[in-house]
Amino acid sequence: MKFLKSGLAVAMAAFMGLAASQASAADVELAKNLRIVIGSKSTGGDTYQNSAIVAQALADKLGINVKVDAVGSSAAFKTLRRISNGSTIMIFHDQSYLGYLYGVKGYFNIFEDFTVGPTVAINPGNSYLVPKSSPYQSIEDIIQACASDKKIRVAIQPGGVSEIGFSALKNAIKLRYPGKEANLVAVNTGSQSDKNQLLFDGQADLINGSVQANEQYTQLPAEDQKAMRFVWLTARPETIKQTKPEGFGDTSQEHLLDFVSPKASVTQDGEKDFTFDKEFFFIYNKKMDPAIVDALDEALGEIYAEGKIQETQKKSFFIPNFKPSAEAAAYLKDKMGQYEVIIDSIK
Incomplete structure (x- = not known):
């Protein structure tokens, strides 16, 4: 076993069950197998892909088996509620607290019921699209259409990441044109393919999508029924600027920047624009030994300092984003507070 520093070795000793006075052989074997549960059932989605990258890096660094x-x-x-010994931890993204804010069954206030750990990456691809045949060329056109009493149907998956941009857009319309926000209408549906299909069938004017899932449709000729156009990416411009210059698919970083603030402006409070980065982070059992939290922070800190994981993440269109637990928890709690104001404003 190769430990990184004496501080990490001490903390990981508790995690690995190496204190002879306290651990049996079975305990050591259990502790050497770290299970990471994720808030998604898909092994092809961004949560699994991102978690697998981080899990492999931890396994290599700590010499343990890590399963996602x-x-x-x-x-x-x-x-996570059942297991407090550190053998099972969780990776998820902003859905973990947005589900709670939207009142989705099975979600909790993660800052009260669990321990929020470090952030590890951003998926910068959260986006909104219209058909290429749409008269709306920009997100501002959508706002003005609502202001002119046109009904704009938006296909979203309710209760989280898919809905927060819709909520922000509705809030922006309310701020600029009070009373007109009712013209932005949610069409609640399920998967990305369901949202796409509503657009193909003319049952939605605007859909929530992602750069990764929908960029291929933006390359189709306008006469194709499946052809789409981006009108808004919710990511911060600083986040998009960290992507590779070639961007994603046939859409360059320079072109992606056309769809983020300030070029695509959706006000948050009348002064600053709303932005949303989909961020991935660890969540732990509330009673888990703080030494394990510190050990994982230190291990991940060294992994990111080495610089290899960043290249792997960027190849998959993730933006590296390591913040240790205390910093991450404060940052994410503030982020949750800002979005709670937006959600409450349109209830």
Whole structure:
């Protein structure tokens, strides 16, 4: 076993069950296998992909076995509540607190019921799209259409990451044109393919999508029924500027910047623009030994300092974003507070 520093070795000793006076052989074997449950059931989605990158880096650094289990949010939270010895931890993204803010069953206030750990990456691809045949060329056109009493139907998956941009857009219309926000209408649906299909069938004017899932449709000729255009990316411009210059698919970084603030402006409070980065982070059982939290912080800090993981993440269109636990928890709690104001304003 190769430890990084004496401080990490001490903390990881508790995690690995190496204190001879306290650990049995079975305990050591269990502790050497770290299970990461994720809030998604898909092994092809961004949560699994991002978690697998981080898990492999931890396994290599600490000399342990790390397994990612795509069990879904409800099962992940239930599992995390049961296991406090550090052998099972969780990785998820902003959905973990947005679900709570939207009142989705099975979600909790993670800052009260769990321990929020370090952030590790951003998916910068959260976006909104219209058909290429749409008369709306920009997100400002959508806002003005609502101001002119046109109904704009927006296909979203309710209760989280898919909905927060819709809520922000509705809030921006309310701030600029009070009373007209009712013209932005949610069409609640499920998966990305369901949202796409509503756009193809003319049942939605605007859909929530992602650069990764929808960029291929933006390359189709305008006469194709499936052809789309980006009108808004919710990511911060600073985040998009960290992507590779070639961007994603046939859409360059320079072109992606056309769809973020300030070029695509959706006000948050009348003074600053709303932005949303989909960020991935660790969540722990509330009773987990703080020494394990510190050990994982230190291990991840050294992994990111080495610089290899960043290249792997960027190849998959993730933006490296390591913040240690205390910093991450404060940052994410503030982020949750800002979005709570937006959600409450349009209830």
